Amino acid sequence: xxxPISYFLLVSALLFTIGTxxxxxxxxxxxxxxxxxxxxxxxxxxxxAFSRQNGNLTGQVxxxxxxxxxxxxxxxxxxxxxxxxxxxxxxxxxxxxxLKG
Amino acid sequence: MxxxxxxxxIAPISVVAAGAMIxxxxxxxxxxxxxxxxxxxxxxFLILGxxxxxxxxxxxxxxxIMVLFLFVIMLLGVDQPVPLTEHIKGQRWLAALLxxxxxxxxxxxxxxxxxxxxxxxxxxTAVNRGGNVQALAKVLFNSYFFPFEVTSILLTVAAIxxxxxxxxxxxxxxxVDTAVGETAT
Numbered sequence: 001x002x003x004p005i006s007y008f009l010l011v012s013a014l015l016f017t018i019g020t021x022x023x024x025x026x027x028x029x030x031x032x033x034x035x036x037x038x039x040x041x042x043x044x045x046x047x048x049a050f051s052r053q054n055g056n057l058t059g060q061v062x063x064x065x066x067x068x069x070x071x072x073x074x075x076x077x078x079x080x081x082x083x084x085x086x087x088x089x090x091x092x093x094x095x096x097x098x099l100k101g
Numbered sequence: 102m103x104x105x106x107x108x109x110x111i112a113p114i115s116v117v118a119a120g121a122m123i124x125x126x127x128x129x130x131x132x133x134x135x136x137x138x139x140x141x142x143x144x145x146f147l148i149l150g151x152x153x154x155x156x157x158x159x160x161x162x163x164x165x166i167m168v169l170f171l172f173v174i175m176l177l178g179v180d181q182p183v184p185l186t187e188h189i190k191g192q193r194w195l196a197a198l199l200x201x202x203x204x205x206x207x208x209x210x211x212x213x214x215x216x217x218x219x220x221x222x223x224x225x226t227a228v229n230r231g232g233n234v235q236a237l238a239k240v241l242f243n244s245y246f247f248p249f250e251v252t253s254i255l256l257t258v259a260a261i262x263x264x265x266x267x268x269x270x271x272x273x274x275x276x277v278d279t280a281v282g283e284t285a286t
Binding site: 025033086 | 105115132158161165174177199225240255259263269
């Protein structure tokens with residue numbers, strides 16, 4: 001394999017940053033949620049890259065667990081978004097301002 | 102050599118798809134671009150010697166999770182306008198600045214940690230002997246069996262939580278009906 005592992009880590013860092021900027025900038029709850037998925041996937045890439053670097057499979061097992069947690073998180077998060085939409089008739093996070101002082 | 106070429110084809114696609122995802126006005130376009138990104142990540146997993154995660158990435162992420170996303174987008178309606186005006190002044194510039202500094206920080210950390218040179222990598226065929234799935238199963242069920250069992254509890258709790266959130270409240274339904282003027286089905 002000729003590609004250095006650090007290149008994969010750099011791609012992972014770029015994807016994680018794009019996800020962070022998406023969470024900070026967007027206001028549609030669904031797109032914020034997709035950005036969080038992007039962040040989780042970027043970290044998965046870093047885990048698998050480190051698994052290759054260290055020559056054992058612990059990183060891949062951890063990435064596998066992180067996929068399970070992401071699936072559970074998506075289910076609960078989308079249910080919250082749907083119930084929020086049912087109350088407010090909008091998926092905009094700025095409309096959910098009940099706790100605003 | 103092959104992994105070098107594949108990396109330089111896939112990596113730009115991955116980053117461009119992610120960037121277009123956060124800039125997309127339409128939520129459906131964002132979801133499709135995210136699927137492209139998930140496929141590129143699956144190819145990265147294949148290069149890094151993990152065919153099992155390659156398959157799981159496509160089945161679980163690009164298959165199950167994104168179908169769930171598209172289902173909710175369709176449920177909420179795709180034709181609502183998405184205003185891209187910013188509420189807080191300078192929010193975008195601050196976010197871009199923070200993002201750029203995060204990239205620089207991680208790049209420095211990688212430079213200090215493992216460096217950018219072609220270091221000597223351990224032989225991964227020995228690790229994957231007898232197949233990647235079998236080797237993963239050995240690690241998973243020998244060293245990480247308890248966390249594996251705990252994830253089953255997590256999934257059950259998530260299913261119950263989603264059910265409770267999705268349940269309709271009778272009183273709430275009546276107020277919504279009078280407010281919107283729909284007939285109850």
